[in-house]
Structure formats: C-alpha cells, structure tokens
Amino acid sequence: MAIAENRGRLASLVATNLLGQNTAAIAATEAEYAQMWAQDAAAMYGYAGSSAIAAQLEPFNAPPQTTNPAGGAGQSGAVAQAAGTAPANAQSALSQLMSSTPERCKASRRLPHCRRPIRRHWRHG
Incomplete structure (x- = not known):
C-alpha cells in the first residue's frame, strides 16, 4: 500500500511541477521509494539465503547389504534343476x-x- 501511495504522490508532484517548484518533493519521494526498494531487496535476499540453506539435502548413505549377492545364482541353479527333473x-x-x-x-x-x-x-x- 505504501508503494502505491508513493507512486501516486510522485505522479501528482510531477504533473503539478510547472516551474520546478516541486523538484525537492519529487527527489524526496524518489528517495523514499528507493529506500522501500532496498528494504524489499534485502528481505528477498534474506529469503533466498534461508531457502538455499533449507533446500540442502543430507548426503545419501547407501543402505546396508541385507541379502546374499550370490543368492540369485543359487536360485537360478535350483530353478534349472527343478525344471530338468519335473518332466521326468x-x-x-x-x-x-x-x-x-x-x-x-x-x-x-x-x-x-x-x-x-x-x-x-x-x-x-
């Protein structure tokens, strides 16, 4: 709301500045707007920094080995043996x-x- 008021006041001052009598008020209004812009930019940079920290992921650790790596070979051997003896x-x-x-x-x-x-x-x- 403050930004809209500032921009409205600036438009009014510029529109009525026929002989330069509003130059100081225009400069003060522009300085006020620059201060608001700097505060908003600082807040956004702070938000971006906090977001970057929050978005960091924990390093991934592989789960422990819970199965026998040779189990697949043993299973395929058992299946082959069962398939060979089943018809007989x-x-x-x-x-x-x-x-x-x-x-x-x-x-x-x-x-x-x-x-x-x-x-x-x-x-x-």
Whole structure:
C-alpha cells in the first residue's frame, strides 16, 4: 500500500511541477521509494539465503547389504534343476497311474456299494 501511495504522490508532484517548484518533493519521494526498494531487496535476499540453506539435502548413505549377492545364482541353479527333473517326475507318475488304473477298476467292481452310487442315490433322493 505504501508503494502505491508513493507512486501516486510522485505522479501528482510531477504533473503539478510547472516551474520546478516541486523538484525537492519529487527527489524526496524518489528517495523514499528507493529506500522501500532496498528494504524489499534485502528481505528477498534474506529469503533466498534461508531457502538455499533449507533446500540442502543430507548426503545419501547407501543402505546396508541385507541379502546374499550370490543368492540369485543359487536360485537360478535350483530353478534349472527343478525344471530338468519335473518332466521326468511327471512322466513317471503318469506311467504308474496308467499301469495301476485297470487294477483299481477291477477292485472297485468287487465292492457292491461302489457299483452304481449315483443311480442308487438318484432313486432314493
């Protein structure tokens, strides 16, 4: 608000300074404005300095090593081994299942309560 008043007073003094009678008042008004400008500049430089100090970051420290660097290699070896043995294990299990299926079917025919369980429940249900 003070700056606007200062600039308004200066405009009025300049407009009415026909014979130079307002020269001293114009100079005083300009000096007052220069003082306000210097105060504002000092405040802004102080703000900039405080901001620069506040914006400084702490140095970055790397976190401590919490894992085994060789763990990735060990894991890839275990995965490769598991991938190599899985097809053989699956084929072995499938072949055992296929060979035992006829025997299991024959054994289930001998049990009277397992012959037609769905039909038995259907009739009574």
